[in-house]
Amino acid sequence: MVGKLLLRGMLVGLVAGILAFAFARVYGEPQVDKAIAFEDQQAQAAGAAPEPEMVSRTTQAGIGLATGVLVYGAALGGLFSLVFAYAYGRLGSLGPRGTSALIALLGFLAAIVVPSLKYPANPPAVGNAETIGYRTELFFIMIVVSIAAMVAAVGLAQRLWNRLGAWNASIVAGLAFLVVFALVKAALPDINEVPENFSATVLWQFRVASLGIQLVLWTVVGLGFGAVAERVVAVRDQRSPARRYA
Amino acid sequence: MSDTTFAPSYGPVAIPVRELLPWAIFAGLMLMMAIYFVGAEEGATSLIRGTYVHEFVHDGRHLLGFPCH
Numbered sequence: 001m002v003g004k005l006l007l008r009g010m011l012v013g014l015v016a017g018i019l020a021f022a023f024a025r026v027y028g029e030p031q032v033d034k035a036i037a038f039e040d041q042q043a044q045a046a047g048a049a050p051e052p053e054m055v056s057r058t059t060q061a062g063i064g065l066a067t068g069v070l071v072y073g074a075a076l077g078g079l080f081s082l083v084f085a086y087a088y089g090r091l092g093s094l095g096p097r098g099t100s101a102l103i104a105l106l107g108f109l110a111a112i113v114v115p116s117l118k119y120p121a122n123p124p125a126v127g128n129a130e131t132i133g134y135r136t137e138l139f140f141i142m143i144v145v146s147i148a149a150m151v152a153a154v155g156l157a158q159r160l161w162n163r164l165g166a167w168n169a170s171i172v173a174g175l176a177f178l179v180v181f182a183l184v185k186a187a188l189p190d191i192n193e194v195p196e197n198f199s200a201t202v203l204w205q206f207r208v209a210s211l212g213i214q215l216v217l218w219t220v221v222g223l224g225f226g227a228v229a230e231r232v233v234a235v236r237d238q239r240s241p242a243r244r245y246a
Numbered sequence: 247m248s249d250t251t252f253a254p255s256y257g258p259v260a261i262p263v264r265e266l267l268p269w270a271i272f273a274g275l276m277l278m279m280a281i282y283f284v285g286a287e288e289g290a291t292s293l294i295r296g297t298y299v300h301e302f303v304h305d306g307r308h309l310l311g312f313p314c315h
Contacts, residue, residue, distance in 0.1 A: 029305065127315060
């Protein structure tokens with residue numbers, strides 16, 4: 001059962017990765033190229049020798065990007081299926097497609113949107129090489145805290161469900177999540193390593209593209225996995241797939 | 247008539263944690279390793295010597311939102 005879900009999750013993630021790669025090629029790569037042009041120009045102005053290319057730009061923007069996004073997509077789909085395997089049947093009477101869509105929505109918010117509000121994606125030329133360890137650490141702390149807060153919020157909503165009703169319980173849990181986020185955002189140090197004259201437009205468009213790639217991934221996984229999982233769990237639930245779940 | 251019943255109430259059946267746990271641990275670990283290689287290897291930490299992995303997945307790492315360099 002779990003194995004079946006896991007395999008399907010990874011396959012759906014792979015499909016999501018292919019679509020996200022296409023999105024990244026069209027909307028992301030132009031911004032990466034502009035950022036690298038800026039980087040080269042700065043290096044030249046400083047009289048530094050151009051950085052030797054170990055991997056060509058064509059490879060980085062082609063097979064390299066594809067590998068990164070596809071592996072990420074498959075891994076995301078796999079982890080998603082494991083979360084689904086736990087959540088399914090534990091979120092009231094929510095059926096497989098609803099469970100999958102809800103996990104995707106909350107997961108996208110907790111793992112991507114909220115951490116990126118504190119530590120947004122940066123194009124090449126933005127970020128000091130000496131602080132990479134520090135920045136990576138903070139980035140992962142932010143993700144872990146945000147996901148933990150979301151899990152706690154869902155638990156809180158379930159606890160209050162009967163007493164307050166579905167809507168009010170969810171609003172209270174949502175507010176609790178926001179309070180935790182506000183506190184963590186205030187507690188963790190800010191990072192701003194954008195070079196003085198870096199184009200604001202390129203930075204903005206790069207970040208929007210980056211968020212767009214994640215949106216493609218999570219939407220395809222959330223909706224696609226629900227459709228695939230429906231057939232797997234219907235057998236266990238002894239329900240013909242024709243009979244729709246809530 | 248013994249095989250006709252009232253309209254049965256179907257609902258989602260949860261997977262027991264006992265059944266889920268081994269999968270969650272082993273597959274979860276492998277999948278997180280995969281994300282680590284795309285997102286952070288040869289950046290903040292390095293398991294493999296050199297910078298080839300970093301350079302190869304460079305664009306993906308930036309665009310997926312990981313701190314790169």
